[in-house]
Amino acid sequence: MRCKNTGGDMAVEKARAVRKKSQEKRRLNLTVNGQPIELEVGTEPHQVDPAHTLAHTLRETLGLTGTKVSCDHGACGSCTVLMDGKAVLSCMTLAVECNGKQITTIEGLSDPKTGRMDPLQQAFIDYTAFQCGFCTPGMIMSAKALLYENPFPTEEEVKEGLSGNFCRCISHYQVVKAVVAASKEVR
Amino acid sequence: MANTYRYIGKATPRKDATEIVTGGTEYLNDIKFPDLLYGKVLRSPHPHALIKKVDKSKALRLDGVKAVLTWEDVPDWKGGTPRYTRILDRKVRYVGDAVALVAAITEEIAKEALRLINVEYELLPAVFDMEKALKPNAPQLYDEFPGNVVTPGAPFFGPKSLKEVATGDVEKGFQEADVMAEGTFGYENIPNPLPPEPPGAIALWEEPNKLTLRVSNQASYMDKITLFHVMGRKVEVRTIGGPCGGSFGSKFMSWQVQSYAALLSRATGKPVKLIFTKEEHMAAFTMRPASRMKARVGMKKDGTVTAISGTWLIDTGYYSMTTQSQVAVGCGEVQIAVRCPNWDLKPVIVCTNRNASGIVRGFGGQELKCILTPILSLAMEKLGIDPFEFLKKHFVKPGDGYFWRDGIWYTYRGVDFTKAMDKGAELFGWKNRWKGWLKPTAADGTKRRGVGVGVHGNADIGEDASEAYVRLHPDGTAMLSSCVTEHGTGQRSNYIKMVAEVLQLPMENVSITPSDSLINPYEFGPAGSRGTYAIGSAVIAAAEDARQKLFELIAPMLQADPCDLETVDGVIFVKSHPEKRISWKAMSIDRTVTGYGRFEPDYTLTNCMMSFVDVEVDTETGNVTLLRVVNTTDAGQIIDPPGLEGQMNGCLGSGGIDSALFEETILDRSTGHILNANMIDYKWRTFPQLPVINNVALETPFPSHRFHAVGVGEIATSPGPAAVLMAVSNAIGVWLHEYPVTPEKVLKALGKVMPKKKKGGAA
Numbered sequence: 001m002r003c004k005n006t007g008g009d010m011a012v013e014k015a016r017a018v019r020k021k022s023q024e025k026r027r028l029n030l031t032v033n034g035q036p037i038e039l040e041v042g043t044e045p046h047q048v049d050p051a052h053t054l055a056h057t058l059r060e061t062l063g064l065t066g067t068k069v070s071c072d073h074g075a076c077g078s079c080t081v082l083m084d085g086k087a088v089l090s091c092m093t094l095a096v097e098c099n100g101k102q103i104t105t106i107e108g109l110s111d112p113k114t115g116r117m118d119p120l121q122q123a124f125i126d127y128t129a130f131q132c133g134f135c136t137p138g139m140i141m142s143a144k145a146l147l148y149e150n151p152f153p154t155e156e157e158v159k160e161g162l163s164g165n166f167c168r169c170i171s172h173y174q175v176v177k178a179v180v181a182a183s184k185e186v187r
Numbered sequence: 188m189a190n191t192y193r194y195i196g197k198a199t200p201r202k203d204a205t206e207i208v209t210g211g212t213e214y215l216n217d218i219k220f221p222d223l224l225y226g227k228v229l230r231s232p233h234p235h236a237l238i239k240k241v242d243k244s245k246a247l248r249l250d251g252v253k254a255v256l257t258w259e260d261v262p263d264w265k266g267g268t269p270r271y272t273r274i275l276d277r278k279v280r281y282v283g284d285a286v287a288l289v290a291a292i293t294e295e296i297a298k299e300a301l302r303l304i305n306v307e308y309e310l311l312p313a314v315f316d317m318e319k320a321l322k323p324n325a326p327q328l329y330d331e332f333p334g335n336v337v338t339p340g341a342p343f344f345g346p347k348s349l350k351e352v353a354t355g356d357v358e359k360g361f362q363e364a365d366v367m368a369e370g371t372f373g374y375e376n377i378p379n380p381l382p383p384e385p386p387g388a389i390a391l392w393e394e395p396n397k398l399t400l401r402v403s404n405q406a407s408y409m410d411k412i413t414l415f416h417v418m419g420r421k422v423e424v425r426t427i428g429g430p431c432g433g434s435f436g437s438k439f440m441s442w443q444v445q446s447y448a449a450l451l452s453r454a455t456g457k458p459v460k461l462i463f464t465k466e467e468h469m470a471a472f473t474m475r476p477a478s479r480m481k482a483r484v485g486m487k488k489d490g491t492v493t494a495i496s497g498t499w500l501i502d503t504g505y506y507s508m509t510t511q512s513q514v515a516v517g518c519g520e521v522q523i524a525v526r527c528p529n530w531d532l533k534p535v536i537v538c539t540n541r542n543a544s545g546i547v548r549g550f551g552g553q554e555l556k557c558i559l560t561p562i563l564s565l566a567m568e569k570l571g572i573d574p575f576e577f578l579k580k581h582f583v584k585p586g587d588g589y590f591w592r593d594g595i596w597y598t599y600r601g602v603d604f605t606k607a608m609d610k611g612a613e614l615f616g617w618k619n620r621w622k623g624w625l626k627p628t629a630a631d632g633t634k635r636r637g638v639g640v641g642v643h644g645n646a647d648i649g650e651d652a653s654e655a656y657v658r659l660h661p662d663g664t665a666m667l668s669s670c671v672t673e674h675g676t677g678q679r680s681n682y683i684k685m686v687a688e689v690l691q692l693p694m695e696n697v698s699i700t701p702s703d704s705l706i707n708p709y710e711f712g713p714a715g716s717r718g719t720y721a722i723g724s725a726v727i728a729a730a731e732d733a734r735q736k737l738f739e740l741i742a743p744m745l746q747a748d749p750c751d752l753e754t755v756d757g758v759i760f761v762k763s764h765p766e767k768r769i770s771w772k773a774m775s776i777d778r779t780v781t782g783y784g785r786f787e788p789d790y791t792l793t794n795c796m797m798s799f800v801d802v803e804v805d806t807e808t809g810n811v812t813l814l815r816v817v818n819t820t821d822a823g824q825i826i827d828p829p830g831l832e833g834q835m836n837g838c839l840g841s842g843g844i845d846s847a848l849f850e851e852t853i854l855d856r857s858t859g860h861i862l863n864a865n866m867i868d869y870k871w872r873t874f875p876q877l878p879v880i881n882n883v884a885l886e887t888p889f890p891s892h893r894f895h896a897v898g899v900g901e902i903a904t905s906p907g908p909a910a911v912l913m914a915v916s917n918a919i920g921v922w923l924h925e926y927p928v929t930p931e932k933v934l935k936a937l938g939k940v941m942p943k944k945k946k947g948g949a950a
Contacts, residue, residue, distance in 0.1 A: 045293070065217035066210015068432070070383040071465045075866035078383055106210035121208040125200050128829035131837070132675030133207035134214060134383040134432030159874040166866065168382055168433050169675045170836040172874055174829065 030098045032062060033108025041096060048095050055079045055090035058105060066106035066137050070166070077165035078138040080145075081105045087145035089164075106137035109144065120144055123182035124175070131169030139165050143179045152183050194684045195894050196886075198828050199694060202680040203430065203673060212430050215387050215403040216462050223389075224253055226451045226461030227297040229287040229304050230471060231279035234313035234540040234859025235326060238277050238306060241287060246303040251296040254454040255304065256288040261450050266417050266442050269338055271331045272506040274417070274446045279308075280328050280505035281540050282859040283471035285443070290451040290459050313540035315856045317479060317502045320539050328505060328538045337503060337536040341511040347594030349515040352495075352522060352532040354590075357485075360494025360529030364485025368565035373925045374557035374908070375477035375502070376851035378842040379469055379869065380547045384432025386441050386472050387462030390448035394456075398449050399425045404441055405434040405674035406712020411704045413442050414449075422449075428672035428702035435841035436546035436901075437473055438674075439714060440508050444472075470864035473545025474852055475842050476510055477502035480558040482532070486566040490577045492527040497562070499534040499555065504543040510536050515592040516647060516715075517551025521559060522589035523599075523644040523793050526581045540859050547842045549643075550715060553905035556643055557847075557926060560909035565922070568624035574913065575617050575799075578642040579608045583793060591646055591790040601897070602887040604795040604821055608642075611819025611883050615799040625920045633807040636814075637918025641906030642797045647715030648897045649789035653725035654708035657686055657733040659780040663757025663771045664696045665733070670710035671722055672702040676900050677830040678718045682726045684826065685894070689730035691755040708783075716794050719826060719898030720891045724786040727893050733782025737771070740780065744773055792891060794899045796820045798838060798906040804918040806937060809930030811848060811915055815879040818903060823889030824896040834900035835882040843904025845872055847911035847926050 026041035028048055039061065040047045048057055055072075058064045058081070067090055070078040074092040081090045082104040109118040120140055123129070130136040139162060146153060146161035153161060158179045167175070190196045206212040243255040258275040266272050275285055287304050291297035312326040319325055320335040328335055339350040361367060389401040398418075402410050407428025414424045431438060444461060451459040463472060482497025503510040514534045521532070547553075567577055583589065584605075588598040612618065620628045620638045627635040656668040667686050673679045679699055687694045700707055713722060738749035738759065745752065745768075747761045754760075760768035774780060801815040818835045825831050839845050849870045853862045863869045888895035908926060915928045921936045934940045 049295075051295075059217075063219070064210075065213070068214070068383070069216075070385070070432075071866040073465060073865055073867065076383065106208075110209065117205075117209065124208045125204040128198070128201065128204075128677070128833065130204075130207050131677070131833050132382065132384070132431060132433040132673075133203070133212055136207050137210045140208060156875075159877065162874045165874070166383060166871060168380070168435065168840045168871075169833065170838070170840045171833060172877055173836050173880065174833060176874070176877075 028096055028099055030100065031102045033104055034112060050094065050096050052095045053091050054081070054093040054095050054098055057095035058090060064105050064107050068134055068137055070134065077142060078135045080138040080141040080165070082141060082145055085145065085148050087142050106140060109140070118144070119185045120147070120179065120182040123178040123185065127174045127178035127181065129174040129178035130171050135165060135167045139167065139175055147183055155180060192688055193691065194688050194694060196825050196828070199684060201677050202683055214384055214430050214432050215389065215401060218389065218401060220389065220458050222457055224290040224292060224451065224455055224457045224459045225294040225297045226448055226459045227289045227301055228285050228447060228467070229289065229301045231284040231286050232282060233279060233308055233310055234282050235311040236279050236308040237311065238279065238286060239309050240307040242305040243287065246289065246300040249296060249300050249303060251292040252289065252300045253292065253457065254290040254451055255300065256450055256454055257286065262419070264417050264419065264446055267506045267508055268341065268511050270416070271329055274443065274450065281542050283542055284505065285447070288447050288451055290455050313859055315539050315541055315854060315859060317500045317537040317539060320537050328540065332538060335538050337507050337510065337538055339511060339536065341515050344512065344515055345593045349518045349590055349592050349594050351534060352518045352530040355529030357494040357496045357529045357531040361485040364493040365488045366566055366569040367483060367485050368562060368569060369483040370562045370565050371479070371481040371924065372558040372561045373479040374554055375479060376846060376926050377474045377477050377544065378846035378850040379474045379852055380435035380437045380841045381469070382433025382435060382437065385463045385465055385468040386438055386444050387460070388441065388445040388448040389458060389460045390445065390452040391458040392449060392452040396422050398422050400427065400445055400449065402426050402428055402441065402445060403431045404428055404438045405431055405672055406439050406714055407672045407702045408670040408704050408707065408710040409439065409712055410441065410445060413440070414445060417442050417446060426704045428670070431672055431674035434674045435548045436550065439546050439712070440473065465866060466864050469869060470542055470861040473543050475547040476513060476544035476554055478554040478558050482559065482562045484562055484566050486570060488570055490572045490580055492525055492563070494529040495527050496531040499532060501534060501536045502539055502544065503536050504541045505538055506543050507536060507538065509546050510544060512592070513546070513551030516645070517555040519589055519591045520552030520643065520645055521555050523583045523646065524556065524578070524581060524642055525563065526587065541854055542861065548901050549842065549905045552643060552645060553908065556641065556905060557908050560641060561912055561922070564913060571623065573621055575612055575621065575640050578640060578797065579605060582642055582644065582795060589646070597646065597790045599791060599793060601792040601889055602821055602823070606887065607795065607819045607821040607883065607885045608797050610885060611797050611799060611817050614881055614883060615817040617799060625917055627918045627920070633805055635804045635806055635918040636801065637804065637914040638799065638801050639910035639913030639917065640797065640799050641910035642795065643902045643905035644793040644795040645715055645902050646790045646793040648717055648720045648794050649792050650715060650717050650721060651711035651788055653710055653722045653786040655725040655729040655784045656708060657729040657782045659733050659737055659771065661772050661774050661776050661778065663692065664698070665690055665692055667697065667699045667726060668707050669699060669726060670702045670704060670707035671713060674713065676713060676718060676834060677827055678713050678722070681826050681830065682722065685723055685726050686730045689727055689893070690734055692757065716898035716901040718900065719896050720792065721786045723896065724892045725784040728784025729782045731782065732784060733780055736782060737774065737780045740774055741769060744769055792889065792897060794820065794897050794902060796899060796902045796906050798910050800907060800910045800914050802911065802914040802918060804915055804933060806919060809933035811928050811933060813844065813848060813878040813911070816844065816907065817881045817883070819883040820899045821885040821887050822896060822899050823891060824886050824894050825884055826894065826896055831884055832882060835903050836880055838903040838907050839872055841904060844907035844911060847908035847928060849927050849929065851927055
């Protein structure tokens, strides 16, 4: 809860001033869904603020709103994206930490040439593995990371792999079926 | 009976499936607006205080800040039932109450501006417990609610709105009883339905009195109606709903966040987006009401209930918008589940200095079941009655009746659920597993297994009105106009399915309008389980009306009578002479045909869900593990099998079964702060902890609509919690009286830890 005034004002203003000073042209280079991207680091509206999370940069700067932010606290997994093939929570990762990294979001899962969906996405449709769908992109990205690491997981391994993903509608049972089916599809 | 439908009862992909799995679905926070401002709320750190002075000058001087509003700057918009809660008030009534609103060009600046607002408070004593709030000298939250008792009755339900269950003569009933049982049980853990998408709104105000809102709500049309009243019936409100990232009832009432955004847009002339943080969602948006009941029941040897008398205390937090409605529906639902000629059940809604309670799946009935079922169980225990047999015997049968939320008696005309209950019991193995009251099913070292059962039914499946249009086009397509929003049940796809079935069109030839109140007719929304019967009936009627009008138009061309015509895939033909046929094109390229459908409320049907649970209790650690759930229902006709499966699996989350096991919002009763308003400290079930769920859905045709179906989605959460309390009590051989059954409570019941000293507090 936002509490009443503390001595924080001064500190905040100071931090802003320091941030503004260090505004020499720093660049952030990363690859998002196969596209090399160069962004300026700074505090202007068009720049990536050092305080911006990867989730914020993806959604607000790059317009990739498929990545959903729910808890913004590293607890629910809905903002999961891949960094160099591994699942990371984009709400707990600063954008400036991603220099030189390969980021894959839900928008980048389809085949860039044919536009065909990833077998995981198709399996989620076939098994109606979602209800409201808000947690679904995060679920799919976690499952993708799992399948990179373990292409043929057991049901138990799927559950473990998705243990950081929150879903309130309880799509879990259909999700497990979809992920297992997608892994068989690949096999 | 074999399914002869083309789509109904068959698994068809959801219309929105591709967008959902590719990240293309636009939820509220994904919508882009030019010139958008961001809103933030300054919230009170005190549970009860008067605002003496607000200095906003520093905040206003911050670059990028466009407006700072306090109670002195805003019109007298009020919510609540009755409407006594101001949108911004001079008084704050809980930790988190809104003190000021800020709009700025970025979220960061808005947040920073909050820090620059200086507020002087005059602290008032606060009260956090219902019974203490009812005491003569307790702090008073509102002048309008003397004694902190909220005015009973829900005006929306009519002048006789159900306020209690009072029939027969309880004293006579108790005299006729073979046994009596008395007890106090509490379901006071105020679980949060906690949809993943936080509440929010985007508002655009146009002078002098026009408001357009993008909303995230399961019932977006109702926002327009609610806000119209909140805003003094002077504002023309248009609401545009979109995909809703979960609601479970809660977002049905989003008038506060919507009003905040509207006020900031009004002050700045710019569109304003205001989305709650997760912390605000968990500490300053509605949660389940807390319930406590002391009651006495009389029972005969054969399980006949002769009398029920008790007081049901409901803690609604700092205000009530819908708690009276939840009480009314809960009082109706309890009569569906328990047949008793003599009732004296008195609800008292109390306000306290904590965050407000509001709508959550289960809508009053789950709360009441959670505290009444155990008291009935105490009587069953004395008589050695099997709770499954008891619940089966008591659940409403055709010809029985109940006083519903409007205070009117309705005679039930639906199907007998006995068959579904028996089927569920058989699948669960109830007969072999039930060993008697307070007896474990099995014991293994320190582990004890226990079983429990619960039931719930709701006549809301036919509640309130719905309207729809279906428009036919000469190219063989149809468009459904309905203000229904998608909140996860897949109903928008199911209505397309229904229209496609009536018109015998390919599903891809049927579309549905955006849920914009400007273009669509009245829609109460998929609240409760009304989606399938109530909304479905309006949609079906609209499609049938359009079809009839089309036949009347085409009949002369085929020299036939309209009632002899049939249509399949955009071609109309004479039933007896299918070679006499003509395409929809014949309606002429410059014409459309529109049908209208309306559903009038019908309270003579109810749904039913029975849940069996199997738990394992570690008597050493007190840990309870839910091993298996069997849910059983009769849906009349399944519309969409995977959708129904999903709804039934939903029994765990959104303040359902897990609210009996580990979910709770923890309120510090000395400061009024919620201690676990984040998703790390608020416990929720993860994938590896999933129990086995088996669902049974029978299809005994209901006298509902063309497809003989009824909805069951909402009630999936409701029978389970009471079943868990029963199962754990059976496993350990001692009655538990409170939810959730945490290790601490289990060990306390087993006498392994000493009861905690009564918590202190300002109250």
